[in-house]
Amino acid sequence: MQEIIKAKKLMKSYGEQLVMDSFTVTxxxxxxxxxxxxxxxxxxTAIECMLGTKKADSGEVSILGMNPISDRKKLFEKVGIQFQEMNYQDNITVAELCETVASLYKAAAEPLDxxxxxxxxxxxxxxxxELSGGQRQRLFIVLALIPVPEVIFLDELSTGLDAAARRKVWKILSSLKEKGLTIFLTSxxxxxxxxxxxxxxILKKGKTVFHGTVSEAIQSSPYEKFEEAYLWYTEEERIDESI
Amino acid sequence: MKAFRTMLKTEGKLSLRGMDMFLFAICMPLVVLVILGILYGNRSAFEGADYTFLEQSFGALSTIAVCAGGVMGLPLVISDYRSKGILKRYQVTPVNPAMILVVQVTIYMLYAFSSLVLLYTTAVIFFGMQFRGSYACFLGGYLFVMISMFSIGMMVGGIAPNTKIASIIASILYFPMLIFSGATIPYEVMPVTLRTVVDILPLTQGIKLLKAASLGLPISGMIVPIIVMITITVMCSAISLKYFKWE
Structure with a gap:
């Protein structure tokens, strides 16, 4: 299967503080x-370094075989992005925002659909x-899908969504995935x-503490539920200290 | 082009919805023109002058919109869009983030030209103004003053660390220029000592240029204003190109 996103040994520090240590994914x-x-x-930080909105100190990134900084114009025709704090103008309406976003791409989806x-x-x-938190979040997913992307980045996908909306979003994304969409999300x-x-x-203070499938994550931990396993990976140090 | 047109339409609508530019760039110059027209009417600019007071002031009034857009509107919108992350967002689209700046500059140019047309029509129809200079010279000078003022705005918006500081700098530049450069209060009614002081404002020089162009006065006395304006434009453009912050 084709590798869509490749990040190799990305490093980033702010001053003395190392915030991303050798981040590698495929x-x-x-x-x-x-x-x-x-x-x-x-x-x-990892997402921003991959997209080129922040510059990694070292390491390599390619998305759809392109460099996000030097091939910006071509690459971002095919990439949809939902940022954590979505950025829009005061007083802009939903339709205006969608229309403007759609105008940026050569082949955009019909926003109304x-x-x-x-x-x-x-x-x-x-x-x-004036939208509620959940409505706004859904709008931002819509904006990320307007370019008819081959790959989509979703930063905190379902924050603010109620249970029913969350399930609906998952369903839509799963079906897009089956059609070949590649998804990179944080949650x-x-x-x-x-x-x-x-x-x-799983990242902890910029370091990768686990990389694999969900079931592997559970197997390599002393727990049976994923959430507990996740907490074990991220809080291991604290547990060790308390013992 | 599709992106530019759509962005211009949306940003234009948003700007009108905000109302402040409509008030400061369209209504305010018109109000000042009407007041000066009523106060001084067709009175001669000074004894023996062959043009009226209003004709003398026309060039100055036409810069109110340029000043409002360039020194107030532009820096505020740029720093606002930066702090909201809108400029950053355009970095991850196929469109160059500079496009949104071009769109904003276009909007403020449209405000300035609308104001110019409105002032000219009002002055000619209601106050019998005669335009004595060359239209080409005046429009050229108007564009030149605009570029110069907008370069100041680009610089302020481009380097101010946040919206609050941008708005403070914009106010410090805007209000003195609006009041003392001759844009609202005519330069001619100021005491001589004050004139020497306000001569340092770039807009004062720009207004001298437009006054000469609109009255058809000889261009020979305009060397100093032209040099001042060119220096400011080059300096501010260079600073904004070098230090512009996208986020």
């Missing part, structure tokens, strides 16, 4: 990759800032990771 076409870790573990699919069609004339919901991700990587 994501194959049509699979979903989950990047996990506590707040401040370096997930967003996506708004309908994500149940926010009726909000198209509302200002974005704090272990249920979501189990439902969507083929491979995961």
């Amino acid at each position: 994501v194959r076409r049509g699979t979903a990759f989950g990047l996990l870790g506590a707040n401040g573990a370096g997930k967003s 996506l708004l309908y699919q994500f149940d926010i069609m009726d909000k198209q004339n509302s200002p974005v800032k 704090h919901f272990m249920e979501e990771v189990e439902a969507l991700c083929d491979d995961i990587c």
